[in-house]
Amino acid sequence: MSVTTFGRAITAGLRRALDEDPKVVLMGEDIGQLGGVFRITDGLQKDFGSHRVLDSPLAEAGIMGTAVGLAYRGYRPVVEIQFDGFIYPAFDQIVCQVAKLHYRTQGAVRMPITVRVPFGGGIGSPEHHSESPEAYFTHTSGLRVVSPSTPQDAYTMIRQAIACDDPVLYFEPKRRYHVKGEVDESVGTGTPDLGAARVVTEGTDVTLVTYGPLVTTARDAALAASDDGISIEVIDLRSLAPIDYGTVEASVRKTGRLVITHEAAQSGGLGAELAAGITERCFEHLEHAPVRVTGFDIPYPCSKLESHHLPDLDRILDGVDRALRRPNSLTGATPGGAR
């Protein structure tokens, strides 16, 4: 057990995977000599060689398409997409090939490809560097989509993703790269399951579901709400496709209220899927319609405006107030009182 940053935890997981399986190869732009623009692959090319950690020509479709060929040959490519907004040139290869080859070939060809995507905002960057494109991929059958929120999960889940025989989109909350936490590298890849959600804080009044960068914000919101006597149960989805509905449903059956928050735009997002899925599963237990607190349905704004776009603690609590039918922004009252 040691204390390390979120980013370093991913590095450690990658190192372990390279060490344990000679078929694991890392591919991406600037990941070798430079160690990646976020330094997540720092030192790996030096230690494992340029045949295991490849600096790729600057073409995302090319990286993804050659990863498909390597997977055909029996390799386990781990692809780094430099920024969320750069993934779209690779979209065709991901959706038409990576996601579907196992199905297309009736299981003959496996695509154990991990796609690492630094995602989300809050770092003051220009356009294309702060997006949350996860819903494009959760809508694509054949893909698994995950997002860790703690250094321990970052370490464990990257190893699980690489070991998984199905393609995994691994969304890294880049604004949390420097968050520190304890990481136990002796933890195996068996538990918790890559698809399992985690109850972050237990509560009885409202279920607050999120993932990735907003888990920390949600936990802080729960702490703040407890001062007002509101008990929030925070759930970190961890897996966005498939969603661990069992864990969310059990919580909503207890609290009767569901608030979902994510940075991504609202329409067609994970919040919509969760609201529908939970409504189908336990409608009779709901005391209020599910509430979504999300990024707006706008292109990612300039950085001086991003704090308006990104859900923060107060906007999340405003959503909680709506779910609880307490005075809130829509009823015209000042949210939260003491906050």
Place this chain on the structure above:
Amino acid sequence: MSSDGAVSGSRTTAGATVFPGPAHPDADVPVHLVDPDGVRHPHASYDPLVADVDGAALQRLYEDLVVVRRIDAEATALQRQGELALWPPLLGQEAAQIGSGRALRPDDFVFSSYRENAVAYCRGVGLADLLRVWRGSASSGWDPYTVNMATPQIIIGAQALHATGYAMGITADGADSVAVAYFGDGATTQGDVNEAMVFAASYQAPVVFFCQNNHWAISEPVGLQARVPIARRAPGFGIPSVRVDGNDVLACLAVTREALARARSGGGPTYIEAVTYRMGPHTTADDPTRYREAHELEHWAARDPLARLAAHLDSLGLLPAEYADAVRSRADAVAAELREACISMPEPAPSALFEHVYSEPNSWLERQQDHYERYLALFGATSAEGPR
């Protein structure tokens, strides 16, 4: 650049490099060993590469051409009779596919488009397996690893990257096999094909890009994709290229052997432009009379790959009537087998809908499958039975 007929990307004049301007996409004369009249022409560079091709070997190539053309005709007929939903005919492209396909070793790996049925035949793909996708019974006709040929690609050009990545894996494994990407002239415009050429050159991957320039991308003529012969592009990527007469099976065999040898010996990728012609429609759903003139078809009919090899064999006394009849009978037998395999193909069960989406259990899918099975049960059926 390996010979006359191959491409020169630039010429040097008094120390200055002058790049050629736009030219007709058919400006460069392709390599050929047998002309349209069946006359064999000596070629200093390529003769040694086919020195082993004796009369018996030429006859085997002829038999291949006859059989794959017969398969193509039968499959087209099966579509017209409603037994196949669609079929992409290869009529006219037999020599390009057989010449290159017969150059490969079993441990080479092919990534093709959907029209390479003759290449699939060379790889040993079963007759029923050629039809499964087109009958709508499966999304892939075969297990790629049993014949070392990937499921034919429908997204134009995507497979060029797969071949390049596979070739990178060959290098990493220290093997001497080769990955071969087949695509058409239309695909050369796609980013994937161009990116594949960059990656292949950068990593010196053992991959052969085999472009069949059949002059038409559905209704778009090659001139819309290229202002110069397509083979001229490759040197710009640092990849040697050759333009070959795609209707000359012997020449296609020779240039492919050269490219494979280069790849096996660490020489990296090669780009082959096989100049041929799609005599039929894009698919059975297409109507070429809407976009091309009859005289063009006549021009290319006079360059027919099968008639050419027949004329050559005849000139060598290797095409006696009884032999030609026997080959035709064998092709008819293959066609009958193909027809039977098509009609007797089992229908997929609804349960197959949910199989192999993932290699591991998936909670979302399990729920949907469970609900659908309950729904089917209302009708007294199960998802393991035939379709509704």
